Amino acid sequence: MSDADKKEGVLYIGIDLGTSRTSVSASNGVRETVGSYVGYPKDVVSQKLLKKDVLFGDEAVEKRLSLRFYRPLEHGVLKNSNADDKSDNEIQRAAEDLLKEAIRLAKPRKDELVYAVIGAPAQASIHNKEAIVRAARQTVDSVMLCSEPFAVAYGLEMLDDVLVIDIGAGTVDLCRMHGTMPEDTDQITLTSAGDFVDERISENIRTSFPEAQFSVQMIKAIKERHATVATDTERIRVDLPVKGKPTSFDITDELRNACRDMIPPIVEGLGKLVATFDPEFQERLKNRVLLAGGGSQIRELDSAIEEYMHQELGGGKVIRIEEAIYGGANGALKIAHDMPAEYWEKLS
């Protein structure tokens, strides 16, 4: 039994801590994702009914009426992480619980060291980074943060002359990779992300069909199912209640226009990053644009951005990454793997 004594190991975890979805990739082969929603039973009655102290993801969304419901990473950062009042403490607690849940999903064994790399929004404030690290320290042995778009590019081994667009729910992160670690000037964070699209869809539907009743969660579900920027798509019909009666509405234009609204700010941001780059490599940079994140699943978005880049920047080529949900987590896992031992030890 010569090798049987090798019990303990090192579990690397890459986490993409997103506004609406937190994804985890681990060195034991586990890949999981959970909605970034946390709920605590409002009172003893709901606690008895739910039989849980804390609920996460879709379950929390489903039972949200019985819960104190939190979305701790709204706008891609820990909400109010630099404030001190009671509700903010609960948000911090929700963030900690969400991270604990993400790490639990990675199924670490008790006898293993857990080293995690967490993808944070490119321009997260120092307070936010501190809050994330504080939350993570509760459950892992050593933790590092890195920029989300950088993690995506690193995971795909595209380190030279690449522009990354990482579309999340709270933020769109743009990052310019040029063979070294991106600096602040290489990164732009926009708020015209998934939540922005949800608001636009709601506004458009409200304007076109004022009698229709809907909630944010319903709009999210519609978007996740039908989102597209394609012009030649089948008509999209959804049932929305009108005075309690389900009524069918054709929301094709409302949905498409809302999704298209996110393109101009993205291309404008790309233009800034291209324009401030070495002129010799600008053309190459424009032709290596990676589209990642949950928002990249909007149908035909890559072609639409490309088309807009042609109009505004005179050309461009957009490549949609294969794994929209796990791209960031996979990259963070790769960074965790490549990080030397002494770095982990110093941070533990």
Added chain:
Amino acid sequence: MRDFAAPHTRMPTANFTGSQEALFSPVQVRALMAAEFERARRYGEPLAGLLIGVDRLGQLTDFYGYEAKSEILEAIAELMNENLRAGDFLGCRIEDSLLLILPYTGRDGARALARRILSGARALVFEGGGRTLRISVSISAAYSDNPSSNHFSGLLEVTGNGLRAATEDGGDRFIEWKPVESDFDRLRRDLEDRIQSLRSDLPGGAPRETANMQDIAPAPLAAAAPVPPAAEEVPVAEAESSASLELSLSAKLRSLLDAQAAEGQEDSAALQGKIQELLTQHNRQIDVLERRISKLTRNLELTEDELKRMSLLKDVDVGVASIYRDVQGLNADAESAEAKKHMMANIFEANMELQTQINERARKD
């Protein structure tokens, strides 16, 4: 380096494999094994079985496809061909594992072979989807000199359990699996032994019935037996530990009657009273023992229930072991190693700075 995208290459023909398809089927192997185990038993020859599984083959298949799986299994079979003696082994594929039966091979030989296969598998490099992939295997062994694996199905079970244990422990290891007595079994056995011991301490194992005058009839008064030491109170613990209560009571009665005879008293009423007193004391001791048995039995039941509950809790996911035993770090041969090294240093420095700020803030607070 092997490339998953490259045309599917066949393994070179060898004595048992040739190709995966050419391995013996499990049915053929069963027939051959009966003869092989019989021969080993008859001539007292050692026989070893190794079950070899590729770690996380399912996940690798999900990620790289079935061609990759075939490629990996063929590479492992090829590796075995390279490491085995010609003509003295049999092999077959059981689901995604490879079984080797090694006649005339003892523990040392099997261990040496397992180590060679382990290190050989670690050295295999595959190329797929632009990524370099290394694999590891887990190996479980069983031997015919062990009663639980001196027949083919027993050997299969032992090696199967071993392979499962090796995989659950993270893979990349060699295990000689033995059934382990669980805490539950051990505790139950201990308690049952104690109860059995207490029961055997009771006269004839039937407490009440033995404690009557017929069974412990006094010796005839005329018998000139030597005078035994004066009757003493026998503590319960002593009665439990060695002498049975029956013997103790007999001794006391005999002593009482001898003393009576020596004194020449013939007051039968007084004698009967003393005997009755002894019997009452005896019954009290039996009562104590019975209560203790009853209590221990109840405790055993409670403990069993609790252990059952805990064994159910064992189904709670204990986690999945990481592929890595230690920190990996950047491979110097990796593409853009120097640039990546620089990036890792930058990420570390930024995080170190962040940690310093957190610590300073915590100190101020």
